Amino acid sequence: MVEDTRLLHTAANIILLIGMAFILLPLVITAIVATQSYEDFIAQGLSLRIGDHFWQNIKTVFTETTIPRQITNSVIVALLVACGKCVLAFLTAFAIVYFQARYGTLIFAFVLATILMPIDLRVITTYQIAANIMSPINGLMDLSGLNDLIERLGGQRLYFELSLLNSYIGMAAPVVAHGTGTFLFRQYLRTLPKDLARAATLDGAGPIRFMIDIALPLSKAPMAALFVLMFLGGWTQYLWPLVAASTPDMQTAVVGLARLAPNLEEGIPDYPMIMTAALLVSIIPLGVTAFMQRFITYGLTLVEK
Amino acid sequence: MRTQAVDIYLEGVTKSYGAIQAIPHLTARFIAGEFTVILGPSGCGKSTLLMCIAGLESLSSGTIKIGDDFVHRKEPKDRGCAMVFQNYALYPHMSVLENITYNLKIAGLAKNERIVRARKVARIVDLDDYLDRRPGQLSGGQRQRVAIARAIVREPRVLLYDEPLSNLDARLRQDMRQELAQLHKRIGATSLFVTHDQLEAMSLADRIMLLNKGSIEQFDTPENIYNNPASIFVATFIGSPSMNLIEVTGDGKVLRLEDDTILLKDTVCGAVMMGIRPEHIILDPQGSIKLYVQYQEKLGAQTVTSATLPTGQSIMLTTPADQAPVQKVVTALFPAEHIRYFDPTSGVARPAS
Numbered sequence: 097m098v099e100d101t102r103l104l105h106t107a108a109n110i111i112l113l114i115g116m117a118f119i120l121l122p123l124v125i126t127a128i129v130a131t132q133s134y135e136d137f138i139a140q141g142l143s144l145r146i147g148d149h150f151w152q153n154i155k156t157v158f159t160e161t162t163i164p165r166q167i168t169n170s171v172i173v174a175l176l177v178a179c180g181k182c183v184l185a186f187l188t189a190f191a192i193v194y195f196q197a198r199y200g201t202l203i204f205a206f207v208l209a210t211i212l213m214p215i216d217l218r219v220i221t222t223y224q225i226a227a228n229i230m231s232p233i234n235g236l237m238d239l240s241g242l243n244d245l246i247e248r249l250g251g252q253r254l255y256f257e258l259s260l261l262n263s264y265i266g267m268a269a270p271v272v273a274h275g276t277g278t279f280l281f282r283q284y285l286r287t288l289p290k291d292l293a294r295a296a297t298l299d300g301a302g303p304i305r306f307m308i309d310i311a312l313p314l315s316k317a318p319m320a321a322l323f324v325l326m327f328l329g330g331w332t333q334y335l336w337p338l339v340a341a342s343t344p345d346m347q348t349a350v351v352g353l354a355r356l357a358p359n360l361e362e363g364i365p366d367y368p369m370i371m372t373a374a375l376l377v378s379i380i381p382l383g384v385t386a387f388m389q390r391f392i393t394y395g396l397t398l399v400e401k
Numbered sequence: 402m403r404t405q406a407v408d409i410y411l412e413g414v415t416k417s418y419g420a421i422q423a424i425p426h427l428t429a430r431f432i433a434g435e436f437t438v439i440l441g442p443s444g445c446g447k448s449t450l451l452m453c454i455a456g457l458e459s460l461s462s463g464t465i466k467i468g469d470d471f472v473h474r475k476e477p478k479d480r481g482c483a484m485v486f487q488n489y490a491l492y493p494h495m496s497v498l499e500n501i502t503y504n505l506k507i508a509g510l511a512k513n514e515r516i517v518r519a520r521k522v523a524r525i526v527d528l529d530d531y532l533d534r535r536p537g538q539l540s541g542g543q544r545q546r547v548a549i550a551r552a553i554v555r556e557p558r559v560l561l562y563d564e565p566l567s568n569l570d571a572r573l574r575q576d577m578r579q580e581l582a583q584l585h586k587r588i589g590a591t592s593l594f595v596t597h598d599q600l601e602a603m604s605l606a607d608r609i610m611l612l613n614k615g616s617i618e619q620f621d622t623p624e625n626i627y628n629n630p631a632s633i634f635v636a637t638f639i640g641s642p643s644m645n646l647i648e649v650t651g652d653g654k655v656l657r658l659e660d661d662t663i664l665l666k667d668t669v670c671g672a673v674m675m676g677i678r679p680e681h682i683i684l685d686p687q688g689s690i691k692l693y694v695q696y697q698e699k700l701g702a703q704t705v706t707s708a709t710l711p712t713g714q715s716i717m718l719t720t721p722a723d724q725a726p727v728q729k730v731v732t733a734l735f736p737a738e739h740i741r742y743f744d745p746t747s748g749v750a751r752p753a754s
Binding site: 289291292294295296297298299300301305309310313314 | 452455456457477478482483484486487488489490491492493494503504507508551563
């Protein structure tokens, strides 16, 4: 049996190593290309020779592209998304778990249904709303006939307009409501003893006080887990920031990175510089992942439960 | 620290969840300063009753009066009740001191005052050295003491206990019972203690309220509940092994078993349920009742013998270990002063004749 296990271990290790190579190879190529100069790259094509142009490339990224500015955008948007999701998810879960709302289950079902409606699916409608978040009110006023009345009285129809496009709020808000976080907190809060809320009630703590003094401090770990996962999610989202931000200095880093490669008809793009930018863009999520690793594992196990 | 003890009146209290009636109709008075145990099988509504008094559950109808105040419409915190929960319900992220003083903090007491009062109750429950610890660093018994300290620190008029000892092991439970009894003497608040453990009820209670399906079966002193059970339910619920119940028929002179065997002489007439506690059965060679020994449990000081009557009905008798029956067939006496009669259909006790 001992031999068998060892064989199994060896086989498992080999498979894992192959998998690692498969994942790491593109990253290694990225890193190597980032050290080469444009001229070398044109002359040699894709080669694995480490060049001496890395600092030069970094300088180029900082002086000639909007990537640094876009990294700041990404940080802001990712923070907004992560904070927004945590706050909203916690509040929703708290309400569902601790208030015996008559339609609590139904509300929770709706919240979960948002998981089935990712931004990719509703991008056009979301864009329409973001272009003028007052449009539902306008529509409602038209439908209800209120606008006809106003037109008859005042001679002019009312029309509100407020666009969130090309703003940080606009880039974060549509993805903030998300069922997974609510689900995570709901599962977690339900594992807390029921008597905890009763004890707090007898101690004189109202619902808000109970939330701030007891439920929130006890939810630190899932909160951190959700925050990390959602920060990474906010950082890497592509479609919505691409649509929502129209000027380069409002775009996020991931979008900006894609924009660095122009059409191939205009000549071979400066791949060494693009690869350098890609490395720079990865530093923050990489750091967050490394720093908050244990929370990520915790969060994932919690979701699986 | 002694609080001003007050009476609690429940008047026509009902509680239902949808179509399910947890408490059909309950009227009772808990006397000021008494330690009342609310006892009953699981699902009898005893915890629900406690939650209603505390204000954690609303009443369907009826009134609750604590002292001179009608409280059934008041917020839990304004009722002057404190509660000790089954699973302690301590705040895990707070120190023992913070746990004990949380309600004082909400009530707006200054920090110095809070600490003074926390130290005072910590001394009462023997927790002086643990005020900086977290609940997770304490043993089960210590956690329960924190929960008690948290309840008594605000000097409540009423102390409510919801099966507080059921998570402790047997040895600790006995120690905590004694501590609770002493604590009650010291504090003197009107106390209600919910449990399904008759031993706890018998040892702690000034009076026991025995609930069955949300209604009071008997509300009396432990002695009376044990010696004069008001119904068959009480007779079988209290005592371990429980009271023997034998169906007999009386003709005014003697009581006969179903197979016409004469059991004993009494003037009771008609079909009745006769009850006798296992320890009251006397083994006597001159006895008139034949018992066929089936099985014995030797518990050290006592021996519990399971035997059958001539009709085949099994009865239990407890004897001191050295007086346990050794033969297969023995004769016994049922002393008249220990025999109780119940109505076989309604289950209600017949008054002593």
